[in-house]
Amino acid sequence: MANTAFSAPLHLVISEDYTPAPQSALASQPALAPLRLTRRGKFVLIALPIFLVSAAVLMLLGLFQSPANASDDTPLGVEAVTVTVIEGDTLWGIAREFAPQLEPREAVRRIGDMNNLNSSVLHPGAELFVPTGS
Incomplete structure (x- = not known):
């Protein structure tokens, strides 16, 4: 069987004839040991x-x-226009309309690169950067 220790609350009772030690007596006590961790x-x-x-x-x-997050600014060093996609737009159609100086396949690739597109699906209202220079 396990031993169990019970402790009773400690009650301090100060007798009526108790007088605290004077401050000079406390100052003459030896210094405490240094703190040890x-x-x-x-x-x-x-x-x-x-x-x-x-x-x-x-x-x-x-x-x-x-890495830096994508911003709304035009990529540095590339001349581009911002185009808002409307319903029925395709990358091929946008490339032919806004980048006629480029071959359409190259324009579609650049549009995808500039806008971080993972697919050719366009959502109405989206804004795309389209390169205008060669």
Whole structure:
């Protein structure tokens, strides 16, 4: 059978003839021993801040190294017009209408590259960049 220890609450009773020690008596007591850390205390005091700082540095590096999101601006170095897709439009038709100086297959490829298109399906209301220069 397991031993169980019960503890009773501690009640301090101060007698009426008690007088606290004077401050000069407390000052003359020997100094306390220096603080000593346990393994857990050393971990919390040293390793945890190092971990938190390194996590913050990695988050900042990830923030600055992440690829840029697509923007609404025309890609740099390419002359292009913005075309709003209407129902019934196709890439081939847009390429022939807005980039007549280019061969239609090349124009369709460039439109796909400039707009990060994964398929030839166009949705009405979408805006596409169409290259106008060669």
